[in-house]
Amino acid sequence: MKENEQNTRRDFILDMVRATGIAALGGFMWSAYVDEVTASTLLLRPPAALKEEDFLRTCIKCGLCVEACPYDTLMLATAGDNKPIGTPYFVPRDIPCYMCPDIPCVPVCPTGALDESSVTKDSILDVNTIDMGVAVIDDNSCISFWGIQCDACYRACPLLGEAIAIKYEKNDRTGKHAFLKPVVVNDVCTGCGMCEKACVTEKAAIFVLPREVAEGRAGNYYIKGWDKEDEKRLENASSIKTTTEISKRSAMDSLNDGLEDLYE
Amino acid sequence: MSILWNNYRYLILRRFTQISLMLLYFGANAWGWTILMGNLSSSSFLGIIPLSDPYAALQMFAAGAVLSADLLIGAGIIALFYMLLGGRLFCSWVCPINIITDASAFVREFFNLDHTQKRQPSTRSMRYWVLAVSLIISFALGITAFEFVSPISMVHRGLVFGLGFAWAAMLIIFLFDLFVLKNGWCGHICPLGGFYSIIGKFSLIKVHHNAQNCTGCMDCKVVCPEKQVLFMIDKESLPVLSGECTLCARCIEVCNDNALNFSIRNLTKKQTIGENNENNE
Structure with missing residues (x-):
C-alpha cells in the first residue's frame, strides 16, 4: 500500500472488475441451475395452488400445508428428488388427496401460494371447486376396455357419476356382453387421484396429470356454431385485417395481374 | 463444573436455543405440537402469529410475487426483532448450519490448519455480492433464487420434513469450511448472513x-x-x-x-x- 500509492486506483478498478467477473460467472451458473430445477411441470400441487409459474415464486417452502394434511398426502420435495426443492406435491398412487370438506391445507398458507379464494364459492370453502389436475385413462391397459368388468375408479371417485361416468358399449367380440368403459369428465374432475389409488392394474391405467400437461387447447379461432353459449364469444370479437403489397387491390385485380399485355 | 459453565456458558445456551427451536419445529410435524409450526422460512407461532424470513420475502418481491398480508406481518416481526436485538443473532443462536461450521472451525483449530494455511484467499464482502446477485436472479427469472439453493433451508427443512440428500449439503459445507476456507460459508458466502449484517447494523x-x-x-x-x-x-x-x-x-x-x-x-x-x-x- 505504502510503496505503491499511485497503484491503488489501478488496484481498486481491477478488484472491482474481477469481483464483477466472478459475480457474473457465478450468477450465470446459479441462474442456469435454478432455471433448470424449476422447469418441471409434471408435479401435482396441493389444492388451490396458483399457476405453476406463480406458485414457484410465491411458495416460501414452509411446509405448513404438509403439517395440516391429516392423511400425510402432501410432501415437500427434498434434495435428490429432482423436483423443485422444498415445494409441496403429492403422488396419488401412494396417497391421494382425500378431499377434506374444510380443506385444512389451504388457509394455513402464509403467502397465498395456495389461494383460498380460488376454492371459495359463496364465501364458503367448496371442495368440489378444487382443481389439482385431471384424470387420464390409458384405454390400452384399462381392463374395462378389454371387456372385463371393473368399475374400481368409478366407485372410488368422490364425485361418483359426475367426474367419472360409465359408458356402455356392445362387445362385438362376444356378441352378447357389454363394455363398461370409464370416461373422465374433464371439467368436473378435481384431480384428487382416488381413482388412481383404486386402480387394480399393476401400474395404474387411470392417473392424474396436471391440467396443463393433460389437456390441449382449441384456440380462439374455433367456435361451436351450434352452441349458443360458445357463440357469445363472437359478440366482442374484433377482426384483424392485414394489408400487404398484393392485398391492397381487390382479389380479382390481383389474380389478373400481369395479364395486361395479352390485350395489347 | 463452574469452569465449564464460565468458559462455555453462551455456547451451551446457544446450542440449547438452536436445538430446542429445532425440536419445536420437528415436534410440530411429527407429533402435532402447535408451539412453532413450519420451518425457518416461514412459521406460525402458537398457530396465530406469523413469522417469516424477511430475506425470502425480499426475494419474492424481487421475483414479482404478490406479497400476502401474513407474509408481510411475519417478515416485519422478524426483521424488527433482529433490527432491535442484533441482526446476526440469527446466525449464531438459531441457524442450524452454525453448528456445522462451528464444528468445522473447531476441528480446524484442533489440527492447527490455520498455521499451515495462513492466507485466506477470499474476501468477506463476497456475501454482499451474493446477496445482490440473488436479487438480480430473482428479478430476472421470476423465482426466489437463493431459496432454491439455500443449504440453510435445505438442512432445516430436511431435519423437520425428511432429509433426502440434504446430508450432502451438510457434509459439503463442513468440508469446505475445514479445508477450503476458514469460516467459509458463514463468514464469506452466505447472503442471509449478509442480509442480517445489514439489518442489524444499528441494533441495541x-x-x-x-x-x-x-x-x-x-x-x-x-x-x-x-x-x-x-x-x-x-x-x-x-x-x-x-x-x-x-x-x-x-x-x-x-x-x-x-x-x-x-x-x-x-x-x-x-x-x-x-x-x-x-x-x-
Whole structure:
C-alpha cells in the first residue's frame, strides 16, 4: 500500500472488475441451475395452488400445508428428488388427496401460494371447486376396455357419476356382453387421484396429470356454431385485417395481374 | 463444573436455543405440537402469529410475487426483532448450519490448519455480492433464487420434513469450511448472513471492549468467526459496532480479563465518545 500509492486506483478498478467477473460467472451458473430445477411441470400441487409459474415464486417452502394434511398426502420435495426443492406435491398412487370438506391445507398458507379464494364459492370453502389436475385413462391397459368388468375408479371417485361416468358399449367380440368403459369428465374432475389409488392394474391405467400437461387447447379461432353459449364469444370479437403489397387491390385485380399485355 | 459453565456458558445456551427451536419445529410435524409450526422460512407461532424470513420475502418481491398480508406481518416481526436485538443473532443462536461450521472451525483449530494455511484467499464482502446477485436472479427469472439453493433451508427443512440428500449439503459445507476456507460459508458466502449484517447494523445489543482490562492475549480473535469486527482489541475501548458480529459471545467466554462484555448500545456509545474526546483532543 505504502510503496505503491499511485497503484491503488489501478488496484481498486481491477478488484472491482474481477469481483464483477466472478459475480457474473457465478450468477450465470446459479441462474442456469435454478432455471433448470424449476422447469418441471409434471408435479401435482396441493389444492388451490396458483399457476405453476406463480406458485414457484410465491411458495416460501414452509411446509405448513404438509403439517395440516391429516392423511400425510402432501410432501415437500427434498434434495435428490429432482423436483423443485422444498415445494409441496403429492403422488396419488401412494396417497391421494382425500378431499377434506374444510380443506385444512389451504388457509394455513402464509403467502397465498395456495389461494383460498380460488376454492371459495359463496364465501364458503367448496371442495368440489378444487382443481389439482385431471384424470387420464390409458384405454390400452384399462381392463374395462378389454371387456372385463371393473368399475374400481368409478366407485372410488368422490364425485361418483359426475367426474367419472360409465359408458356402455356392445362387445362385438362376444356378441352378447357389454363394455363398461370409464370416461373422465374433464371439467368436473378435481384431480384428487382416488381413482388412481383404486386402480387394480399393476401400474395404474387411470392417473392424474396436471391440467396443463393433460389437456390441449382449441384456440380462439374455433367456435361451436351450434352452441349458443360458445357463440357469445363472437359478440366482442374484433377482426384483424392485414394489408400487404398484393392485398391492397381487390382479389380479382390481383389474380389478373400481369395479364395486361395479352390485350395489347 | 463452574469452569465449564464460565468458559462455555453462551455456547451451551446457544446450542440449547438452536436445538430446542429445532425440536419445536420437528415436534410440530411429527407429533402435532402447535408451539412453532413450519420451518425457518416461514412459521406460525402458537398457530396465530406469523413469522417469516424477511430475506425470502425480499426475494419474492424481487421475483414479482404478490406479497400476502401474513407474509408481510411475519417478515416485519422478524426483521424488527433482529433490527432491535442484533441482526446476526440469527446466525449464531438459531441457524442450524452454525453448528456445522462451528464444528468445522473447531476441528480446524484442533489440527492447527490455520498455521499451515495462513492466507485466506477470499474476501468477506463476497456475501454482499451474493446477496445482490440473488436479487438480480430473482428479478430476472421470476423465482426466489437463493431459496432454491439455500443449504440453510435445505438442512432445516430436511431435519423437520425428511432429509433426502440434504446430508450432502451438510457434509459439503463442513468440508469446505475445514479445508477450503476458514469460516467459509458463514463468514464469506452466505447472503442471509449478509442480509442480517445489514439489518442489524444499528441494533441495541453489542459486545463492548474495555481496553484497560485487556492483556492482549488475543484468545478472542482466535475463537471469533468474524475476526475483522474485533479490530479494536487491546487498542481502544469501543463497542463492536459492525453488523457482521454474530453475537455468539465466544469472545466474552474466553476472555479471562473481563475485557469483553455485552452491553446496550446507547449507554456504551456515550462512554466511548467521552473517552475518545479525552484521548484525542
